[in-house]
Amino acid sequence: MAASPGSKFCTGMDCIDRIVGGGFPVGGMITVSGPCGSGKTLFALEYLIRGAMSGQKGVYISTVHSPEKLTTYLPKLDYADSKLFESGKVTLKHIDDMGSGERDDGMITKSESFAIVEDISEAIKEVKASRLVLDAINPILMEMEGWVAHSFLLCLSKVLYDAKCTGLLISEGNVSDGQEHTTADGIICLGTAVRRGDNYRVLEVIKMSGAAHSRAKYVMDMTSEGLLITPMLRGF
Amino acid sequence: MEEAAPQILSRLNELGPAVSIDFNISVEAYFDTLTTLIDRFCNKKKLSCIYISITVPSSTILSAMQSLEIDTSKLRFVDCISFATMESSATEDQQTVFVESPTMLEYIVLKMEYLFRKGRDEQFMVVLDSVNSLAAHNEVRMLYEFMQVLMASAKSRGAYPVLLSMEEQMKPEVREMLQLVCDQIVTLK
Numbered sequence: 180m181a182a183s184p185g186s187k188f189c190t191g192m193d194c195i196d197r198i199v200g201g202g203f204p205v206g207g208m209i210t211v212s213g214p215c216g217s218g219k220t221l222f223a224l225e226y227l228i229r230g231a232m233s234g235q236k237g238v239y240i241s242t243v244h245s246p247e248k249l250t251t252y253l254p255k256l257d258y259a260d261s262k263l264f265e266s267g268k269v270t271l272k273h274i275d276d277m278g279s280g281e282r283d284d285g286m287i288t289k290s291e292s293f294a295i296v297e298d299i300s301e302a303i304k305e306v307k308a309s310r311l312v313l314d315a316i317n318p319i320l321m322e323m324e325g326w327v328a329h330s331f332l333l334c335l336s337k338v339l340y341d342a343k344c345t346g347l348l349i350s351e352g353n354v355s356d357g358q359e360h361t362t363a364d365g366i367i368c369l370g371t372a373v374r375r376g377d378n379y380r381v382l383e384v385i386k387m388s389g390a391a392h393s394r395a396k397y398v399m400d401m402t403s404e405g406l407l408i409t410p411m412l413r414g415f
Numbered sequence: 416m417e418e419a420a421p422q423i424l425s426r427l428n429e430l431g432p433a434v435s436i437d438f439n440i441s442v443e444a445y446f447d448t449l450t451t452l453i454d455r456f457c458n459k460k461k462l463s464c465i466y467i468s469i470t471v472p473s474s475t476i477l478s479a480m481q482s483l484e485i486d487t488s489k490l491r492f493v494d495c496i497s498f499a500t501m502e503s504s505a506t507e508d509q510q511t512v513f514v515e516s517p518t519m520l521e522y523i524v525l526k527m528e529y530l531f532r533k534g535r536d537e538q539f540m541v542v543l544d545s546v547n548s549l550a551a552h553n554e555v556r557m558l559y560e561f562m563q564v565l566m567a568s569a570k571s572r573g574a575y576p577v578l579l580s581m582e583e584q585m586k587p588e589v590r591e592m593l594q595l596v597c598d599q600i601v602t603l604k
Contacts, residue, residue, distance in 0.1 A: 257533070377519050398521035404532040409524045409564065414557035 187390070188309075188345070191229030194408045195367075198397070200390030203365060206340040207388065208332075210316075210359050212350040213369030218380060219349045221254075221401045222369065223312040226347055228259045229405075230310040231268035237310035238270045238302050242318045246271035257403040270306050274319065277302075287322045292331040295319070300338045311339065314349040316359050325358070332362040354385055364388040372396065372411065382408055419444040419603045420451040426601050427456055427577075432538070433570040437546065437578040437593050439585070439602040448603075449476065452542055452577065454485045462575070463489040463537040465530050467523060469548040472497040473511045489537075493526040495519075517552040520561040524568060531572050540575040541565075546593065547584040555588045562596040 187202040196202050203209055213219050227237035241249060249271060250264060263269050277298035281291040303311060313319075320328045339346045348359050354368050366385040371378055382399045384392045397408040423438060430436060440448050457464040468476060473492035480487050492511040496502075499516055512529065514522045527541060543549070543565070550558055562578075569576040578597065580589070593600055 375518060377516055379519070379521065398525065400522065400525040400529070402525075402529045402532075404529055407525045407528050407532075409521050409528070412520055412557055412560045412564075414554060414560060 190226055191233055192225055192406055194397075194406060198393035198395075198408070199365070199367075199384055199387045200392045203345050204388060204390075205345060206343045207364035208336045208339050208346050208348060208362065209365035209367065209387075210348045210350050210354075210357075210363040211367045211369065212352060212354050212357065212360070214352065214371070217369040217371065218399065218401045218406075219351075219369055220249075220314055222367075222406060223314050223347050223349055224253070225256075225258075225405055227269045227310055227312055228256065228263060231263045232258075232260060235309035236268055236270070236306045237312070238272060238306060238308045239312045239314065240272045240274055240277070240299065240302070241314055242274040243315060245273055255403050256405070258405050267306065270302070270308070272302060274313075282322070285322070286324060287319070287327065287331075289327050289330060292323060292327050293334060296331060296334045296338055299335065300342065303338070303342045303344050308342075308344050311344050311346040312349065313346065315351050316348040317351045317357070320357075320359065329358055329362070332359055336362055336364075369399070372398075379411065381411060419447045420455060422601070422603050423448060423451045424456060426599070427575060430599060432573050432575050434598045435566045435570065435576040435578065435596065436599045436601060437580055437597045439580045439582050439600060441582050441603070444603055445579075445581075446479070448579065449544075450480070450483065450485065452540065453480060453487075453490060454483075457489065457540050458486050461489075461538075463491065463534050463539050465491050465493060465527055465539055465541045465574075467493045467495065467527070467541065467543045469495050469517050469543070469552075470545050472500070472502050474502065477510070491530050491534075493523055493530070495523060517549060520553065520557065524561070524564055527565070528568065531574075538573060539569075540577060541569045542577045542579065544579045546578050546580040546589060547586075550586065550589045555592050558589075559592045559596065562592070566596055 186205050188205050189196050189202045211219050230237050278291050278295040350357050350359050360366050365387040368383045368385050370381055372381045379398045382397045396411045398411050399408045473494040494511050495514040495517040498513045512526045566576050
């Protein structure tokens with residue numbers, strides 16, 4: 180049975196499915212935010228790879244690295260089939276190939292923002308993608324006036340919903356800033372925590388629409404077997 | 416003192432997997448206990464062993480086992496001490512994963528989970544060596560919470576969870592904590 184917008188689907192990342200209340204909303208737009216080196220890109224790639232391995236095609240749009248560089252620096256992932264990229268189950272694209280490149284005084288115009296969304300929509304339709312990653316959203320939004328950025332995000336959210344394609348918007352920085360979080364259906368925050376001088380990589384689900392998600396803070400480890408998490412100890 | 420091996424083997428065989436046991440041993444029985452667990456129990460039963468080393472670096476234990484010609488092919492280490500002493504290998508080895516400090520308890524759980532996933536078709540014994548060393552680095556309340564998570568995780572995988580504690584170094588609050596988290600405490604005499 181085809182998934183309908185609003186229903187949930189398992190991401191295939193066991194630990195994430197458990198803490199977000201069963202999976203991500205179909206056609207939803209989820210932000211994954213965190214500082215540099217917090218594991219956002221690996222999180223996003225695992226999301227696409229797990230999907231591809233269960234028959235859901237994915238599109239990865241980079242706004243930073245070229246697809247070639249991304250695959251070169253990809254660490255060894257024991258859970259991934261190395262041919263997923265060559266076979267087209269995961270398509271890698273760069274944002275420079277979308278839209279016309281039109282700028283007004285260095286800023287992306289409203290019509291150009293719609294052109295970018297239109298090209299993203301085409302990329303989804305072309306491969307019948309169920310999963311999309313836009314890594315990272317900040318460089319695009321930085322080139323837009325606030326009202327254009329808001330309109331761009333709303334339009335992207337609608338495209339994803341209509342295509343029943345669940346998108347991850349990778350966001351650099353804190354969840355308290357960035358308007359991508361306002362329009363998101365879910366927010367996952369990656370970061371670091373310090374306890375007695377030790378640094379921990381942590382993950383929290385801040386929001387997941389329509390789900391009774393966990394509110395705990397988890398320590399995470401990005402391994403060759405995928406993302407692993409365990410509740411952060413409190414010591415009472 | 417009686418030999419440790421027969422007591423350890425009989426208890427493990429009697430209780431089976433998914434039952435957490437603390438073997439409270441004397442310092443003299445330490446090496447005998449290790450060889451019994453790794454060789455006479457795990458190797459004989461074809462179990463893989465996740466050895467969480469807090470006291471002695473994994474390389475030392477591995478060398479000792481290999482010098483006795485004990486098969487170490489199914490032995491995996493979560494080494495929590497070598498990184499702190501800068502003795503960890505610069506290159507990854509298949510048998511050992513490192514935790515930067517014995518205070519980073521959550522990473523011990525995550526590394527164990529990682530090794531479970533890597534050997535998803537294998538049955539495991541999980542050995543924590545030792546509770547006293549871990550207690551020297553962590554508050555007992557934190558340790559209690561950690562032990563509960565570690566034991567529950569090992570049990571849910573059908574593993575044999577084994578803790579080692581040193582009789583001579585046992586603080587009363589650690590003993591009390593062990594009574595709460597272990598199904599069995601066996602004092603080897």
